[in-house]
Amino acid sequence: DAGVTQSPTHLIKTRGQQVTLRCSPKSGHDTVSWYQQALGQGPQFIFQYYEEEERQRGNFPDRFSGHQFPNYSSELNVNALLLGDSALYLCASSLQGVFVGEQFFGPGTRLTVL
Amino acid sequence: RKEVEQDPGPFNVPEGATVAFNCTYSNSASQSFFWYRQDCRKEPKLLMSVYSSGNEDGRFTAQLNRASQYISLLIRDSKLSDSATYLCVVLGSGTYKYIFGTGTRLKVLA
Numbered sequence: 001d002a003g004v005t006q007s008p009t010h011l012i013k014t015r016g017q018q019v020t021l022r023c024s025p026k027s028g029h030d031t032v033s034w035y036q037q038a039l040g041q042g043p044q045f046i047f048q049y050y051e052e053e054e055r056q057r058g059n060f061p062d063r064f065s066g067h068q069f070p071n072y073s074s075e076l077n078v079n080a081l082l083l084g085d086s087a088l089y090l091c092a093s094s095l096q097g098v099f100v101g102e103q104f105f106g107p108g109t110r111l112t113v114l
Numbered sequence: 115r116k117e118v119e120q121d122p123g124p125f126n127v128p129e130g131a132t133v134a135f136n137c138t139y140s141n142s143a144s145q146s147f148f149w150y151r152q153d154c155r156k157e158p159k160l161l162m163s164v165y166s167s168g169n170e171d172g173r174f175t176a177q178l179n180r181a182s183q184y185i186s187l188l189i190r191d192s193k194l195s196d197s198a199t200y201l202c203v204v205l206g207s208g209t210y211k212y213i214f215g216t217g218t219r220l221k222v223l224a
Binding site: 035040042043044045055058090102104106107108 | 118122156158163201210215
């Protein structure tokens with residue numbers, strides 16, 4: 001049973017560039033959430049996708065956008081990268097209707113912006 | 115005031131000790147509470163959910179105090195393998211936004 005997978009594992013970009021991160025949820029899961037985790041901090045909720053729609057968003061600017069595909073996989077796009085966007089980006093999947101809170105996280109993508 | 119607050123630690127305890135962490139939350143309408151564990155440079159993993167009546171899983175006990183708006187995690191008979199960061203997570207009523215605390219670092223010493 002495959003868990004949550006994310007790609008790439010590491011990424012280095014320069015300021016102003018754009019980046020796309022990818023996530024495949026755990027088998028059978030239909031909901032994907034994205035988080036940003038800066039060093040020494042807890043994960044910060046970016047947004048959640050369900051039925052190919054963004055249904056909840058955290059306090060992140062419009063530079064952060066996403067997409068969910070019919071197979072439930074998801075992408076996170078960040079435009080006009082800033083130095084402060086350097087962080088670990090985590091994807092978490094869950095199953096709508098099942099016990100709330102049981103999210104399974106992927107290993108994350110470590111983004112460095114130079 | 116942060117929505118979810120934790121003491122960042124680190125808590126350095128000897129093997130076999132009992133250690134407790136608290137986490138406070140600001141939104142009284144919050145409905146669901148969890149503890150996650152995160153090892154260094156790894157992803158968070160669900161440790162346990164926190165129920166109103168309190169719950170226990172082996173050496174781990176979680177409690178919720180709605181009146182004072184805090185949750186707690188008690189670890190008994192600490193093992194070296196318990197060394198990790200423990201993240202408190204709160205989910206508000208009618209929302210899908212999970213709010214994480216900054217985490218509490220635990221180091222269990224031999």
